[in-house]
Amino acid sequence: MTAFSPLAIGPHIVQPPVVLAPMAGITNAPFRTLCREFSGGKGLFVSEMITTRALVERNEKTMQLIRFDATEQPRSIQLYGVDPVTVGKAVRMIVDEDLADHIDLNFGCPVPKVTRKGGGSALPYKRPLLRAILHEAVTNAGDLPVTMKMRKGIDDDHITFLDAGRIAVEEGVTAIALHGRTAAQHYGGTADWDAIARLKEHVPEIPVLGNGDIWSADDALRMMRETGCDGVVVGRGCLGRPWLFADLVAGFEGTGGGYAQPGLREVADAMVRHARLLGEWLGDEARGVIDFRKHVAWYLKGFSVGSEMRKKLAITSSLDELSAQLSELDLDQPWPVSADGPRGRTSGNNRVVLPDGWLKDPYDCSGVSEDAELDTSGG
Helix, strand or coil, X not given: CCCCCCEEECCEEECCCEEECCXXXXXXXXXXXXXXXXXXXXXXXXXXXXXXHHHXXXXXXXXXXXXXXXXXXXCEEEEECCCHHHHXXXXXXXXXXXXXXXXXXXXXXXXXXXXXXXXXXXXXXXXXXXXXXXXXXXXXXXXXXXXXXXXXXXXXXXXXXXXXXXXXXXXXXXXXXXXXXXXXXXXXXXXXXXXXXXXXXXXXXXXXXXXXXXXXXXXXXXXXXXXXXXXXXXXXXXXXXXXXXHHHHHHHHCCCCCCCCCCHHHHHHHHHHHHHHHHHHHCCHHHHHHHHHHHXXXXXXXXXXXXXXXXXXXXXXXXXXHHHHHHCCCCCXXXXXXXXXXXXXXXXXXXXXXXXXXXXXXXXXXXXXXXXXXXXXXX
């Protein structure tokens, strides 16, 4: 058993060195609560993506997304922004109003609504713009640690992660998380763990976290050993599997006893609790159950449920209805082997939607303005 050092994010010690990846529409307060409960409070759990413009303008939805449970420590917010000035204002607002204890910056999102504005995984290609955003964020953050999450680059012909890593170190970023895919890959193919190892060698001054294709605790341990990274970021691997964080703690701490393999009865209990937490958070049971619908297929993957029941579960609108339908299943089913492995989006080889002329010159940032800021956050 290889012993891994705790992960230091500024003054915050994360042990085991495991981070919940920000996922739009997923990693809201209820889901973070579930994952933290399974981990025993160990690890770092980051909010879904918050748009800096929406935060500065106090968009109602955004202000709800940054609400943390009293038990969440440290409170981690992920910000998305394209305009350095707006990013700086958002960070200053977080500091002045004590809204969080840690700020993560999103340079990894590959979805068209973000990249077409020059944001997310498109942005590190513009080196001066990346530097300006990091400078404003770190300068305004004061004592709060600022980290960043990014991808390898836009596509195989436009790789940016080594340059971006060096810029991050020079601007005072505390840690970097690298998803071992390009924006063009989205979530398809296999994550390039060698790129994570290369980044670790390139920026030995600060922690590097690896992200991509961690479906089990053993995957996380293998990534740490093979790449030398300082921590792991888990995204799609915990969709419908919040107990993965119990496995991660067990794996890193070497407590033995095997990993969680809940039967359908335990899974159903987790589903109802997840939906109830969403309803309490949204202040409306029906809205909570409706929001939960997206999780149903992930929770039930591998179990014998039947297409008609899956359809019924996907249109539930109350906790009683959800519980009643789940009770009709054969809840004595054990954990199915086919439940393991990839979940969520897997599409790859996509054309990355970029602003006109974006790739002509990595140092020309004249086409980017504050108008590129999205005005809504999350999913």
